[in-house]
Amino acid sequence: MISPLPEMTIVSPVHRYILTLLSQQLRTEFLTKLFRHLRERQLHITAVSPLDAEDLQVFEIKIHVDQSIDRQQLMQELLELKSEFQLDFSFQSDDLFRRNKRLIFLDADMTFIQCEMINDMSRLAGKETEIAEITNRAMDGEINFKEALRQVVALLEGVRLSDLEHLILNISYTPGVERLVYILKTLGYQIGIVSDGFTRIIDHIKQRFDVDYAFANTLEVKNGELTGRILGEILDGHQKMCYPSGSCSQRKYSSRTSYCSR
Template identity: 30%
Template structure:
């Protein structure tokens, strides 16, 4: 078998029964695939189905369509090189629940103005770099207290710590690559255990924000370039990388990775990426790579 389909139950909706892999087997066979027997990575939670097909992507799509009414994430990857050696993650709305400029705006009473621009940027309606500069200008004259208050509200996504700890223990390099700001990324990198963190920097005039971005290196192309550079530095191919993101500014990074995962993806990512995690948490990325719970590391 050349590929594996991984079924992961939604975190809140329930467990996988035997009818679920049976339905996936039927859908794969209907798409012309040869299908193996279910291999339960975690009983009731995650199940593998090895398969081979002339068009593996079409077979994956057929299985996803067949199971679409259920709260199940239907993921697929080639068997060869299944466990990746580089993990590159977006931060906001991917490994943390927050959009931190939106959180700052809510604290400062600027919520509606900033959130509207954020939504348009994540949907790909406006250029990310321009939208970031526009939103940042609204915070001119604010000080460290606002940033500290926003940082205290950071909420890691379920499974993020386990994902990072498990991949690090297996020898992978883990990196957080965010179009947000280093003052938040440094905190999340340390809290979740990433090896590296990359972000943009705010400009200060003494103790107050100027409203400008001091360094804008992590744009959509900056994310892609960072993934490619990290792979080269580790003497890896980009095929050995897994990238996870949710918004339009993650598309170039996702396209560069051998395994691309959209986590609670916005429409542009949902349209571009076949592996979409909507119902389960970030441990689904471990199941997709064939890890079993006994191999999970405590985050």
Template identity: 35%
Template structure:
């Protein structure tokens, strides 16, 4: 196996120390802040030690099959809120109503898996009833920012021939704009109901919950004529676990503990482009 070590600013002494702990045969620099430690024999005890050492050094790590490359995949599927972008859009919309703490508390509980997603969505959206729809544009213009490394990651996967899917428990108002802005191939999310320029406190159509996210990945893969095992799936919350579970590479990005524990790879410090050294 290879052990990939990377950080926003990787200290070479930390890299060499962890490589020695892993008894790596050699260390290959991939960039100033990413390194491939080759010839590692990984067992549970070593993985636990590497996890602790990397957390202390603020490094991300991944044990990777040395033969696996980005070109082996055909699709990248991403959650939007707190994954492709840095915010939870519904929390920021709620802030326009002075209700961010109440909504954010429900959001956090849902992402940890403590509240079923459909219930959490209904409760949060109900709190937005009566809000002027112009607040959505304000959130997009003033608060929505891409996560670190998003544009580099997308440019690289597109150049390698992969298709892109944004599947979100958030709202079409934002995913539609992300599709246009970033040139994404597919998007799917919830529709906020708006009547006479005001939010009604309801969503219309299919609710994009964990099952629908998984089904969306399966539908897109079928359309592309590929297996879900040829998909990379990235997310941060409990409602991403089902779609991550059918993928060939699941990536927990700045994720809740329940997601980190089940993903193939966890990126806690580097950006979304941290998947690239793992598949180089």
């Protein structure tokens, strides 16, 4: 006689994620706001671990949740905290593919470099107040990014290319970024930079660090000065996510073996 199998409780699969934080100083106030937000989203923190990063503070937070998370939505929600506390973060699934990344894309401003280049360029043009007002209107949703960028670039008309190149040569890079690039390339990674800034800056970084890919907006230059116009299609937040996907296809990588940080 065969005994019936005991009833089994069906357990919902647990989705596992890793949230990585990087800053010169991760303040208690930030961590309090972050943990509160994660708790409100019913994201369960199972471990918080510090990572070695020389002069930077880096924490890896393990998160479990019953339902799959919209990664882009959560990153968008955390952008306000990123701006307020001057830090960088990444959010990715904690699965086998996380250990098998082969293509990494980084943002430029406040990630690869320690500044917002448009602020420095506005000083060259003597238009700091006007450009700050446009930026604030865009952040408040009064105008979209593309229109804001067109207005900002128009105010840069007349900036001398020689002054811009001098500014580029004095970029302040994020501490440890040179070592990071060296280690990643030694391990066989392809590295890209994608920015809604400008190619004059991004191409310099690409050459300086021997980066594999670089995408940004192109400023028109005539007679050694900026004309106040952008050449070609404007690269905005949506396009920034499309370029890594295109590079994955070009290199025959799966999107699951690529990683983007913003």
